[in-house]
Amino acid sequence: xxxxxxxxxxxxxxxxxxxxxNLEIKSGELVALLGPSGxxxxxxxxxxxGLEQAENGNILFNEENYTNKHVKDRNVGFVFQHxxxxxxxxxxxxxxxxxxxxxxxxxxxxxxxxQKVTELLQLVKxxxxxxxxxxxxSGGQRQRVALARALAVExxxxxxxxxxxxxxAKVRKELRxxxxxxxxxxxxxxxxxxxDQEEAMDVADRVVIMNEGKIEQIGTPEEVYxxxxxxxxxxxxxxxxxxxxxxxxxxxxTGNVEIHVPDSEDxxxxxxxxxxxxxxxxxxxxxxxxxxxxxxxxxxxPIVRIEVIRQDINEPLEIELTKEQYNNLELxxxxxxxxxxxxxxxxxxxxxxx
Amino acid sequence: xxxxxVKQKKKRTIPGFGLTMGFTLLYLSIIVLIPLSMVFLNxxxxxxxxxxxxxxxxRVVASYKLSFLTALTAAFVNAVFGVLIxxxxxxxxxxxxxxxxxxxxxxxxxxxxxxxxxLTTLYSPxxxxxxxxSFKIAFTPIGIIIALIFIGLPFVxxxxxxxxxxxxxxxxxxxxxxGANRMQTFIKIIFPELIPAILxxxxxxxxxxxxxxxxxxxxxxxxPFKTEISxxxxxxxxxxxxxxxxxxxxxxxxxxxxLILFTINILQWWTSKRYTGK
Numbered sequence: 001x002x003x004x005x006x007x008x009x010x011x012x013x014x015x016x017x018x019x020x021x022n023l024e025i026k027s028g029e030l031v032a033l034l035g036p037s038g039x040x041x042x043x044x045x046x047x048x049x050g051l052e053q054a055e056n057g058n059i060l061f062n063e064e065n066y067t068n069k070h071v072k073d074r075n076v077g078f079v080f081q082h083x084x085x086x087x088x089x090x091x092x093x094x095x096x097x098x099x100x101x102x103x104x105x106x107x108x109x110x111x112x113x114x115q116k117v118t119e120l121l122q123l124v125k126x127x128x129x130x131x132x133x134x135x136x137x138s139g140g141q142r143q144r145v146a147l148a149r150a151l152a153v154e155x156x157x158x159x160x161x162x163x164x165x166x167x168x169a170k171v172r173k174e175l176r177x178x179x180x181x182x183x184x185x186x187x188x189x190x191x192x193x194x195x196d197q198e199e200a201m202d203v204a205d206r207v208v209i210m211n212e213g214k215i216e217q218i219g220t221p222e223e224v225y226x227x228x229x230x231x232x233x234x235x236x237x238x239x240x241x242x243x244x245x246x247x248x249x250x251x252x253x254t255g256n257v258e259i260h261v262p263d264s265e266d267x268x269x270x271x272x273x274x275x276x277x278x279x280x281x282x283x284x285x286x287x288x289x290x291x292x293x294x295x296x297x298x299x300x301x302p303i304v305r306i307e308v309i310r311q312d313i314n315e316p317l318e319i320e321l322t323k324e325q326y327n328n329l330e331l332x333x334x335x336x337x338x339x340x341x342x343x344x345x346x347x348x349x350x351x352x353x354x
Numbered sequence: 355x356x357x358x359x360v361k362q363k364k365k366r367t368i369p370g371f372g373l374t375m376g377f378t379l380l381y382l383s384i385i386v387l388i389p390l391s392m393v394f395l396n397x398x399x400x401x402x403x404x405x406x407x408x409x410x411x412x413r414v415v416a417s418y419k420l421s422f423l424t425a426l427t428a429a430f431v432n433a434v435f436g437v438l439i440x441x442x443x444x445x446x447x448x449x450x451x452x453x454x455x456x457x458x459x460x461x462x463x464x465x466x467x468x469x470x471x472x473l474t475t476l477y478s479p480x481x482x483x484x485x486x487x488s489f490k491i492a493f494t495p496i497g498i499i500i501a502l503i504f505i506g507l508p509f510v511x512x513x514x515x516x517x518x519x520x521x522x523x524x525x526x527x528x529x530x531x532x533g534a535n536r537m538q539t540f541i542k543i544i545f546p547e548l549i550p551a552i553l554x555x556x557x558x559x560x561x562x563x564x565x566x567x568x569x570x571x572x573x574x575x576x577x578p579f580k581t582e583i584s585x586x587x588x589x590x591x592x593x594x595x596x597x598x599x600x601x602x603x604x605x606x607x608x609x610x611x612x613l614i615l616f617t618i619n620i621l622q623w624w625t626s627k628r629y630t631g632k
Binding site: 082 | 522524525527528529530531532533534535538542543546547
């Protein structure tokens with residue numbers, strides 16, 4: 001089922017949590033709402049679910065207006081960060097709940113419910129746990145129960161609010177795979193909220209990046225990572241180095257180097273370079289070679305993170321090399337090297353005019 | 355190494371068990387156990403035949419029946435309406451909410467005799483409220499029940515209120531998102547969470563009502579066999595210097611009360627054990 005969000009605005013008191021949000025989600029898509037806390041991503045998800053009402057705007061499911069429908073009539077599956085399992089019920093009863101509360105006319109028979117619940121518990125690999133209570137399960141198991149419970153009602157849409165936020169890194173990764181697999185199997189349109197960019201990139205078909213109640217960019221994980229539309233997106237997705245300076249005739253002057261930036265407008269600008277987009281050399285070969293001192297070297301698994309201090313303006317840069325590159329260069333702490341940005345994206349300072 | 359040795363080596367993580375447990379036992383002994391055992395001891399000084407004759411006297415038996423029935427009824431009414439009041443106080447915002455919240459505690463603050471006299475004036479046949487009823491309220495068991503409801507009102511409200519406030523909002527939202535209506539959510543999700551608190555409130559309200567004397571003597575009318583409660587019988591016997599008789603009646607009340615409270619405790623333990631998964 002497709003979702004269309006039209007001009008949605010939400011206030012909490014005088015604080016505007018969502019400003020004119022427009023978003024279209026295609027049927028069968030898995031979309032991540034990604035943003036820092038306070039960006040409005042959870043509010044948007046709750047408005048889609050009907051757990052909260054927007055002040056303005058419309059929510060359409062399959063082009064039908066659902067804006068004023070109560071949450072219980074929307075047929076959405078909602079998964080909460082803290083599971084929200086019914087603690088006075090067994091795992092079986094938790095999963096069966098959505099079917100048992102149906103009006104008698106459309107309620108499946110007892111055996112049909114039992115069959116369905118058993119199937120779902122098998123799917124989340126918890127068939128042996130059906131008579132236990134939620135408090136007897138681990139966090140990852142509880143979230144799998146929550147997922148099964150949401151899927152039991154065959155929802156039109158599956159909504160997940162930071163579903164793996166309370167779990168440890170390893171379980172998180174495992175459940176991510178799960179979510180992707182369940183989504184592909186059930187082909188249900190899914191939206192999930194996360195503040196973890198790696199999680200969003202890993203699982204989602206499309207990523208919606210939000211900040212301060214607005215959508216900054218929508219695109220596939222590759223698009224938003226490789227072609228960030230603005231400094232916020234650039235900064236939010238992975239570590240980035242800033243080169244503040246002035247662009248004049250296709251060159252960004254920063255410190256005492258000039259970096260070639262062919263298609264940029266003149267004016268106060270900032271160049272953005274990802275940590276892995278640097279070349280380290282022993283000699284100054286170009287006008288954009290920046291003389292720097294190596295300050296720190298950390299090895300994190302297969303990558304080596306090097307912090308250097310620019311000699312011209314005394315500012316730090318964060319550079320990531322592969323272990324192989326690092327070994328070839330034989331870098332040492334305190335050494336002077338020349339650093340060259342391989343790929344640099346320039347955004348005109350929007351604050352400069354003020 | 356045998357099992358006994360292993361057990362001894364098991365260290366508690368929280369220190370001070372011996373000290374606090376010792377203090378608890380001493381304190382409970384001085385405050386509760388010793389006075390209560392005096393009741394039993396004093397009773398034992400009379401022969402069994404005297405004892406049996408005292409406690410099976412028709413007037414005394416009638417007072418037991420009245421005391422337990424009115425106390426149970428009052429506790430039951432308080433359980434139902436206490437949940438309702440707690441619900442309103444936690445779920446809705448309205449002007450004067452704080453004042454109403456404060457009103458709930460008033461029955462605790464008021465001297466019980468004042469409450470008794472006030473209620474009697476209101477519910478007597480020509481009182482402000484009594485005049486609207488075709489049947490008598492004051493000087494009947496109904497009047498006793500009203501007085502007992504009054505003094506036991508805060509228990510259930512104050513037990514249930516914090517539980518209602520702390521119920522995870524997500525559970526209700528999950529229930530709604532799965533298609534349940536408000537009523538189903540209340541019955542299947544919220545109410546089971548409240549049961550232990552309601553039971554505790556009920557037990558406290560019941561225990562308080564059973565021992566209540568001050569407010570009831572005014573509204574009851576104290577007619578033997580009709581509106582004479584057990585605490586009044588005890589009082590009367592004391593006034594006649596029949597200490598043994600008084601403690602005999604008290605002993606029976608203690609035993610029955612203990613059995614009822616014990617049953618409620620077991621019920622409560624059984625309902626709350628299911629959630630914690632122990």
